[in-house]
Amino acid sequence: MSTATKTFEHVGTRPIRHDGLDKVTGRANYGADYALPGMLHGYVVRSPHAHARIVSIDTSAAEAMAGVKAVVTGSDIPKTNAKLVMGEAALDLGAMGDNALAHDKALYEGHAVAAVAATSPEIASAAAEAIRVVYEPLQPVMNVDQALAPDALILHDGMVTKGRPKPDAPTRTNVALRMELTRGDLDKGFAGADVVIERTFTTPMVHQGYIEPHACVARWGEDGQVVVWTSTQGHFVVRDCCAGILGIDAARIKVIPSEIGGGFGGKIPVYLEPVAIALARKAHRPVKLVMSREDVFRASGPTSGTKIRVKLGAKKDGSFVAASASLYYEAGAYAGSPAGAGAMCAIAAYDIPNFLVEAYDIVVNRPKVAAYRAPGAPAAAFAVESVVDEVARRLGKDPIELRLQNAVREGDQAAYGPEFGPIGLREVLEAARCHPHWKAPLVPQPGRKVGRGVACGFWFNAGLNSSATVSLSADGSANVVTGNPDIGGTRVAQALMVSEELGIPVERVRPIVADTDSIGYNDVTGGSRVCYATGMAVIEAARDAQAQLRARAAKIWDVPVEQVGWERGRAIALNGASGREPLTVSELAAKLMHTGGPIIGSATVNAPMAGPAFGAHICDLEVDEDTGVSRVVRYTVVQDVGKAVHPSYVEGQMQGGASQGIGWALNEEYVYDAEGHLQNPGFLDYRMPVASDLPMIDTVIIEVANPLHPYGVRGVGEVPIVPPLAAVANAMHDATRVRFTALPLSPPRVLAALKQRG
Amino acid sequence: MPQTQAYEAPRTLADAVRLLSTDGHARPLAGGTDLLVQSRATQKLPSTFVDLKRIPELVGIEVGPDGLRLGAATSAAVICEHAEARRLWPGLVEAIGLLGSTQIQGRASVGGNLCNGSPAADTTCSLIVNRARGVIAGAKGERTVEVERFTTGPGRTVLEPGDLLVALVVPRPAARTADAYLRLIPRSEMDIAAAGAAASVTLDERGVCTAARVAIGAVAPTALLVPAAADALIGSRLDDAALRRAADAASAAARPIDDKRGTAVYRKTVVGVLTRRAAGIAAERARARP
Numbered sequence A: 001m002s003t004a005t006k007t008f009e010h011v012g013t014r015p016i017r018h019d020g021l022d023k024v025t026g027r028a029n030y031g032a033d034y035a036l037p038g039m040l041h042g043y044v045v046r047s048p049h050a051h052a053r054i055v056s057i058d059t060s061a062a063e064a065m066a067g068v069k070a071v072v073t074g075s076d077i078p079k080t081n082a083k084l085v086m087g088e089a090a091l092d093l094g095a096m097g098d099n100a101l102a103h104d105k106a107l108y109e110g111h112a113v114a115a116v117a118a119t120s121p122e123i124a125s126a127a128a129e130a131i132r133v134v135y136e137p138l139q140p141v142m143n144v145d146q147a148l149a150p151d152a153l154i155l156h157d158g159m160v161t162k163g164r165p166k167p168d169a170p171t172r173t174n175v176a177l178r179m180e181l182t183r184g185d186l187d188k189g190f191a192g193a194d195v196v197i198e199r200t201f202t203t204p205m206v207h208q209g210y211i212e213p214h215a216c217v218a219r220w221g222e223d224g225q226v227v228v229w230t231s232t233q234g235h236f237v238v239r240d241c242c243a244g245i246l247g248i249d250a251a252r253i254k255v256i257p258s259e260i261g262g263g264f265g266g267k268i269p270v271y272l273e274p275v276a277i278a279l280a281r282k283a284h285r286p287v288k289l290v291m292s293r294e295d296v297f298r299a300s301g302p303t304s305g306t307k308i309r310v311k312l313g314a315k316k317d318g319s320f321v322a323a324s325a326s327l328y329y330e331a332g333a334y335a336g337s338p339a340g341a342g343a344m345c346a347i348a349a350y351d352i353p354n355f356l357v358e359a360y361d362i363v364v365n366r367p368k369v370a371a372y373r374a375p376g377a378p379a380a381a382f383a384v385e386s387v388v389d390e391v392a393r394r395l396g397k398d399p400i401e402l403r404l405q406n407a408v409r410e411g412d413q414a415a416y417g418p419e420f421g422p423i424g425l426r427e428v429l430e431a432a433r434c435h436p437h438w439k440a441p442l443v444p445q446p447g448r449k450v451g452r453g454v455a456c457g458f459w460f461n462a463g464l465n466s467s468a469t470v471s472l473s474a475d476g477s478a479n480v481v482t483g484n485p486d487i488g489g490t491r492v493a494q495a496l497m498v499s500e501e502l503g504i505p506v507e508r509v510r511p512i513v514a515d516t517d518s519i520g521y522n523d524v525t526g527g528s529r530v531c532y533a534t535g536m537a538v539i540e541a542a543r544d545a546q547a548q549l550r551a552r553a554a555k556i557w558d559v560p561v562e563q564v565g566w567e568r569g570r571a572i573a574l575n576g577a578s579g580r581e582p583l584t585v586s587e588l589a590a591k592l593m594h595t596g597g598p599i600i601g602s603a604t605v606n607a608p609m610a611g612p613a614f615g616a617h618i619c620d621l622e623v624d625e626d627t628g629v630s631r632v633v634r635y636t637v638v639q640d641v642g643k644a645v646h647p648s649y650v651e652g653q654m655q656g657g658a659s660q661g662i663g664w665a666l667n668e669e670y671v672y673d674a675e676g677h678l679q680n681p682g683f684l685d686y687r688m689p690v691a692s693d694l695p696m697i698d699t700v701i702i703e704v705a706n707p708l709h710p711y712g713v714r715g716v717g718e719v720p721i722v723p724p725l726a727a728v729a730n731a732m733h734d735a736t737r738v739r740f741t742a743l744p745l746s747p748p749r750v751l752a753a754l755k756q757r758g
Numbered sequence B: 001m002p003q004t005q006a007y008e009a010p011r012t013l014a015d016a017v018r019l020l021s022t023d024g025h026a027r028p029l030a031g032g033t034d035l036l037v038q039s040r041a042t043q044k045l046p047s048t049f050v051d052l053k054r055i056p057e058l059v060g061i062e063v064g065p066d067g068l069r070l071g072a073a074t075s076a077a078v079i080c081e082h083a084e085a086r087r088l089w090p091g092l093v094e095a096i097g098l099l100g101s102t103q104i105q106g107r108a109s110v111g112g113n114l115c116n117g118s119p120a121a122d123t124t125c126s127l128i129v130n131r132a133r134g135v136i137a138g139a140k141g142e143r144t145v146e147v148e149r150f151t152t153g154p155g156r157t158v159l160e161p162g163d164l165l166v167a168l169v170v171p172r173p174a175a176r177t178a179d180a181y182l183r184l185i186p187r188s189e190m191d192i193a194a195a196g197a198a199a200s201v202t203l204d205e206r207g208v209c210t211a212a213r214v215a216i217g218a219v220a221p222t223a224l225l226v227p228a229a230a231d232a233l234i235g236s237r238l239d240d241a242a243l244r245r246a247a248d249a250a251s252a253a254a255r256p257i258d259d260k261r262g263t264a265v266y267r268k269t270v271v272g273v274l275t276r277r278a279a280g281i282a283a284e285r286a287r288a289r290p
């Protein structure tokens, strides 16, 4: 089912990843695996209150304890207005520093207020207990409704609503941003609709649930040079954030990334690193900080709980004529929810002439949200795709047909602005419609109800900045070096690209993730950009090396370089130089030192755009109507990936995104008590799906080539978490005839709704 | 600061009792699947871990004419492999098989499940409906306690400092008697019951229920024996109507709370559903018995 015309020799095969054996045998080193001579163990003191003024912190008793080498508080982190630009977004380093160690107020339960470094973890935790923090507790503001109430307590004095605030918006506010997208004439649009559905949806705050907790080691040398070993999605960003937060020169900081046990966006911000550096500076010894699982839940960056109102109007024939949506996203303690991205994705799949989509970024006393796989899009898709499902039912139309009828195509102006290039939404929907899953009869187990749901999802994908080098060894093998921590199998994908360009077998290409001192700048591993943008740098670097190899062949053959071509990993003589036997990479490499010395190819890319991508998911769900317990029994993911460089890892991304989305739909949620204390900061009660909860997730790869990439690659990792929330809820509706507007579809909620239905 | 802890693995019951009664901060360790997790979570270590797995009386499973004797520290995996136990007490063995995952099964014990005192412990209800008694050894000698009286509140049991649960003894079921246990968890495994129910029923030759016991878990501070639910079954043919009456009695007896594992209303409802279904399964099993 490929529309890509280019044929490949290596790309599209499924070799074993280079880092695989180390990972399955436990040899790979993750963040917490590093230890240095003389290293101290840190412990972070965290606020027991969701909202409190910090009156005083007395560290004297802790400092006096034997074995305690340093104590830091917010006063060790300068307040700053600095920002760090990252693509379209800018990281607020003042907020990030205040989040790492609170200055004046504790803004959520678990907010770091002090930290200790001591000669053992036991001494560090005992010293932490000896730190006296006097709080003045304040009323916590826990959700959108509380934050917007006229008498709501204000989290940040002086917060003003940025973007396009409503003219009558209050001046003292918890709304950090309002944005809107609009087109056409909304009233006229709805006036022409035969069917109008309007509903309000809510989704809970959820966590990425990466297996590896945050961990780092920091060393402050006598010469003022700082080295940080850390588990991160972007060590260049860690370097620049730490420099900006601590007010030190980035040139003095080197960050060495460890292997990473998952991130999904949650390992882009810094939490521990500035604190570890501050402790190491005071203690004159290296300091290690590791979060417990509870810390991760309480004090890293989950994603927003949301409230979303959607109104959609359609004509009898099925064409969508008008849509409006209001999206309210909890940002957590500081501004910066993905409300804007949610708004931009909400109706991106459909061609609707009249719309108004507005989004609000709202601070509440919960941990500051971080990116989570297609940040903002899943909640928006849950709302919109549920309403689309309802319109289909109301009109008696097949839900895939209805989506096809309204699907955007190449040349359409996207609701969020630009004109779409070649996109694969139609191909994806056609493939879903043709899939045996869509036609298979639904057969319930005795005593169960069964239903089927479908939903679409969209994500922009990111481009941004990357650097790569490819260096050839005399034995004909090669290194490919980039600066992107490998989360989803990007190293093997990069090696495959080098194989493709140079004809070197993939197991003879060594892909390396280098530290900040050893490779040019790379933006984070995020936005589904690594295989795309860093891959582009790798291909360019390999082509650079290839050009140099051709020059060497020209030298050997004593012909002008224009008469040397490259084919299937060999230099070939073109017309004029004919008669010469082709030279393989190995043959050329063996002669490197006699033809001009070593060869290094290098390239950088600055990719402002990426290939937007769509997916469609089909979900079969079975529900026990006496207990409300449900189970996904069949699931199919169809997605346009542009080009699958390593199909196994592409499928893995599709399955992984679907699994996380199903968990979000069914059981995951942050549960707080009335005082803002998190009740379930562990995997026992924060219920992510376990392997036995899910069926084998079927995947269908669609390849509509992305013209921006030499092989046609689009981002893959984020799209698959967008449709599941709605796909599951639509299946639940099909099974029960109840339209669920609040997630998760946990057994108590389902049973309560079934009782109401009667 | 947690103190440095010691580890002892006594080989006799007497040594274990002595270790535990001379040091109030020592704790018995069976599989450790509760104890070690809790020690880590609370950062509070006992002064000494007294490992029970080397004491002959505490490990092993025997089925004789009088019934079952189950060493308190026997691992779930060993119990689940015992064909005769599985045949006679299918519900009890299924409950034991629910503990944790394959890895946990290799360690977790029924004694630990009971002594940990969780109202949601999966084996308690099945032990209760099978009239199990706990054999306790302590400084003052040996005594036995019915399992329904063993737990006195969340995390609390009748054990006194220095006491050890040595074994569980279960009488051999009468003719045409069988049991069943069901729990409700939102996921398929690795979860804690939001509600649980066990039933044991005895039928006469005509299929009329002559004896029954019903117990429910995770819906009160301790697992509860529910005589009213049993009464609803006794004298019936375990038809739908009787099963529904038992379900209502179980729901009525439940005193659950709202928490992160479920709402009180929800638990009250589903404990009835589980009771109805468990009693139905027990009935089918009993009908299949000579």
Ligand SMILES: Cc1cc2nc3c(=O)[nH]c(=O)nc-3n(C[C@H](O)[C@H](O)[C@H](O)COP(=O)(O)OP(=O)(O)OC[C@H]3O[C@@H](n4cnc5c(N)ncnc54)[C@H](O)[C@@H]3O)c2cc1C
Residues within 6 Å of the ligand: B027, B028, B029, B030, B031, B032, B033, B034, B035, B036, B037, B052, B072, B073, B098, B099, B100, B101, B104, B107, B108, B109, B110, B111, B112, B113, B114, B115, B116, B120, B121, B122, B123, B159, B163, B164, B165, B166, B190, B191, B192
């Ligand atoms: C991943 C995981 C999943 C789990 N799933 C379940 C589940 O599905 N259902 C469930 O009910 N539980 C579950 N548990 C909890 C636990 O595994 C069980 O309660 C198990 O039966 C405990 O047995 P143990 O031998 O490991 O007890 P231990 O941890 O060794 O002991 C538990 C407590 O009992 C005391 N103790 C142990 N033996 C004796 C004795 N003979 N005399 C006196 N005191 C004693 C100990 O001092 C301790 O206080 C799970 C635990 C984990 C980690």
